[in-house]
Amino acid sequence: MKACLALFILQLSLSAAEKPNLIVIMTDDMGYADVGFNGCKDIPTPHIDSIAANGVKFTSGYVAYPVCGPSRAAFMTGRYGQRFGFERNPQYRTQDENMGLPFSEETIAKVLGKVGYHSGVIGKWHLGATRKHHPLNRGFQEFYGHLGGGHQYFPKELTIKDSYAAENESQSYRTWILRNHEPVAPRKYLTTEFSDEAVSFIERNSAKPFFLFLSYNAPHAPLQAPGEYLKRFPHIEKKQRKIYAAMVSAVDDGVGRVLKTLREKEIEKDTIVVFLSDNGGPTTKNGSNNAPLRGGKGDAWEGGWRVPFAMQWPGGLPKGKTYSHPVVSLDIMATIVALNKAPVAKECPLDGVNLVPFLTGKKKGPPHQGIFLRKFDSESTAVRSGERKLVTYDNKGYTGLFDLTEDISESKNIRDQTSKDVARLKSLWNDWNKSNIDPVFKGLIHTPAWQKKREQAARKKAEDDNK
Numbered sequence: 001m002k003a004c005l006a007l008f009i010l011q012l013s014l015s016a017a018e019k020p021n022l023i024v025i026m027t028d029d030m031g032y033a034d035v036g037f038n039g040c041k042d043i044p045t046p047h048i049d050s051i052a053a054n055g056v057k058f059t060s061g062y063v064a065y066p067v068c069g070p071s072r073a074a075f076m077t078g079r080y081g082q083r084f085g086f087e088r089n090p091q092y093r094t095q096d097e098n099m100g101l102p103f104s105e106e107t108i109a110k111v112l113g114k115v116g117y118h119s120g121v122i123g124k125w126h127l128g129a130t131r132k133h134h135p136l137n138r139g140f141q142e143f144y145g146h147l148g149g150g151h152q153y154f155p156k157e158l159t160i161k162d163s164y165a166a167e168n169e170s171q172s173y174r175t176w177i178l179r180n181h182e183p184v185a186p187r188k189y190l191t192t193e194f195s196d197e198a199v200s201f202i203e204r205n206s207a208k209p210f211f212l213f214l215s216y217n218a219p220h221a222p223l224q225a226p227g228e229y230l231k232r233f234p235h236i237e238k239k240q241r242k243i244y245a246a247m248v249s250a251v252d253d254g255v256g257r258v259l260k261t262l263r264e265k266e267i268e269k270d271t272i273v274v275f276l277s278d279n280g281g282p283t284t285k286n287g288s289n290n291a292p293l294r295g296g297k298g299d300a301w302e303g304g305w306r307v308p309f310a311m312q313w314p315g316g317l318p319k320g321k322t323y324s325h326p327v328v329s330l331d332i333m334a335t336i337v338a339l340n341k342a343p344v345a346k347e348c349p350l351d352g353v354n355l356v357p358f359l360t361g362k363k364k365g366p367p368h369q370g371i372f373l374r375k376f377d378s379e380s381t382a383v384r385s386g387e388r389k390l391v392t393y394d395n396k397g398y399t400g401l402f403d404l405t406e407d408i409s410e411s412k413n414i415r416d417q418t419s420k421d422v423a424r425l426k427s428l429w430n431d432w433n434k435s436n437i438d439p440v441f442k443g444l445i446h447t448p449a450w451q452k453k454r455e456q457a458a459r460k461k462a463e464d465d466n467k
């Protein structure tokens with residue numbers, strides 16, 4: 001009897017380990033250097049840091065694009081957005097079904113649904129603002145968030161009840177929050193509201209395998225934070241950095257509550273938690289810091305797409321590990337799909353790699369031959385392979401080769417010393433680019449100048465009002 005029971009428990013724990021829960025916590029526009037585990041000194045992030053301490057810190061963790069929408073589309077599908085024409089930030093268009101994640105693509109939630117996962121998005125969506133693009137129509141069972149690329153943080157600013165009535169970007173920042181398809185008026189600072197929802201999601205779903213995408217819009221502009229968080233930063237003088245710090249601190253509190261809930265529900269061991277930013281910090285816009293990386297959001301330089309990145313899974317990964325081979329956000333889906341042997345549509349092959357055998361030491365060497373970037377509109381490209389990185393800005397006729405071990409800040413162009421490497425990296429990039437297509441929709445940069453000006457003015461007014 002005892003032996004039977006032991007066998008039953010063993011089987012139970014095996015099946016739990018094979019179907020770990022997945023929580024991906026993604027921040028918005030957070031800098032590489034703005035977490036303690038990457039050396040941040042002025043903003044304490046103890047809870048985010050605990051993910052790295054309990055698991056793995058990636059020093060070369062990339063996203064697949066240096067701005068929000070395409071980075072998220074890539075994470076959400078496990079595929080480079082250039083494969084399916086998602087290479088621009090979508091505009092907020094509630095009637096344009098071409099403006100968002102193409103319906104040919106399967107989301108991570110859709111694939112995990114095939115093996116019994118219950119999935120939810122809390123926070124920012126930004127993968128299309130039509131009803132057809134709504135998360136509940138893209139494989140998720142729960143949604144609590146906003147459809148656009150950013151949002152006002154204080155409930156009093158949210159004056160538009162119907163998300164589908166917002167006509168442009170600045171109006172989309174003022175909609176109520178959608179609970180599934182129902183508009184609701186949040187009562188708290190948005191970051192806190194999303195953390196409350198994350199706790200509730202975990203509590204309600206702890207008995208089944210789940211995937212939670214906790215997609216904080218913080219610390220994306222507009223810079224807004226409650227006094228209780230601002231008070232934590234008397235040592236930061238610069239106003240922009242102070243508000244940014246307060247916003248990051250609110251996220252860190254939320255991460256702490258998520259982790260605490262996992263412990264209370266006794267599912268910490270069987271839950272993979274990933275933390276990352278969707279792109280590098282736009283330093284002048286929100287006071288973020290990417291040092292020592294060059295550049296920031298939007299750039300092919302490291303500061304654009306190398307991000308704070310950590311992962312814990314007490315039941316399956318070592319603790320306190322630093323992993324320096326390059327990895328990419330696409331690996332998250334590849335990992336959970338491999339652990340579940342979940343079937344992926346053959347038209348949508350994944351670009352990522354199952355990281356588990358690399359992190360446990362079963363497999364040696366780098367998971368990727370290269371990690372790739374193409375920015376169609378600025379005609380810039382990048383490829384990271386091993387310690388080498390090639391950057392081109394074709395519109396400026398520029399080619400740069402860097403050794404990131406020696407020169408993490410991309411300050412010494414060694415193109416002329418090692419032409420062999422230039423050729424190798426170019427050839428890798430060309431092979432990758434062969435299965436890419438041109439963008440399928442026009443994006444934010446294609447907004448007419450007059451409209452942009454009006455929206456900028458509205459944003460500035462909202463920020464001034466909140467000062």
Ligand code: CA
Binds near residue numbers: 028029067220278
């Ligand atoms: Ca972003």
